[in-house]
Amino acid sequence: MGILxxxxxxxxxxxSLDALAEKTGYSKTTVRSNMSYLENLGMARRVVGPVGxxxxxxxxxxxxxxxxEAMRPVVLSAAKYEVHSVLQALNQIEKNLEDHSPEAxxxxxxxxxxxxxxEDMDRFLQLVDQHTLKExxxxxxRNKK
Numbered sequence: 001m002g003i004l005x006x007x008x009x010x011x012x013x014x015x016s017l018d019a020l021a022e023k024t025g026y027s028k029t030t031v032r033s034n035m036s037y038l039e040n041l042g043m044a045r046r047v048v049g050p051v052g053x054x055x056x057x058x059x060x061x062x063x064x065x066x067x068x069e070a071m072r073p074v075v076l077s078a079a080k081y082e083v084h085s086v087l088q089a090l091n092q093i094e095k096n097l098e099d100h101s102p103e104a105x106x107x108x109x110x111x112x113x114x115x116x117x118x119e120d121m122d123r124f125l126q127l128v129d130q131h132t133l134k135e136x137x138x139x140x141x142r143n144k145k
Contacts, residue, residue, distance in 0.1 A: 001034050007044065014047040014061035035062050042074040068133050074130055083122045088123060090115050 007023050008015060017035070021028045039062070040043035049059045065071055090111055095106045128136065 001038060004034055005038065006032065008044065008062060014049075014063040016059055016061050020062065038062075042070065043081040072133065076125060080122070080125050083118050083125065086111070086118050087115070087122070 002023050004020060004026075007020060011097070014021070017031050019029050020026075020031045020035070024031065026034075035044060035046075039046055044062050044064050045065055047063050049061060050060050094111060097107060131139065
């Protein structure tokens, strides 16, 4: 997916599946499934346009999503999912560590530190989600010291 995204990034026009397959060396099936995934994530978009001399046929082409505000929910969602997954795993591990052996105590100390990091990250993502990128840049520039 990274190579497909990079290929689209370097092109000035949307590309067809055939062109992407040719340019990357991947099979058309691989390109199609990965582009569908990127499209579902909101990282790429399908553009339908006429082709042929008399424009009788339409062809699907793909373009990279470059609108940063359109990408924000995708990136934030993935980051939030990761943070919440780790926090859930920590909860489960803590439930399973019922004994108070020295090894368990060491593990609990490590987990507390890890939990603090992910809780802080969760709070950070919540704050980021409340503002547009432009607003965040203005806030940070204003508070620079």
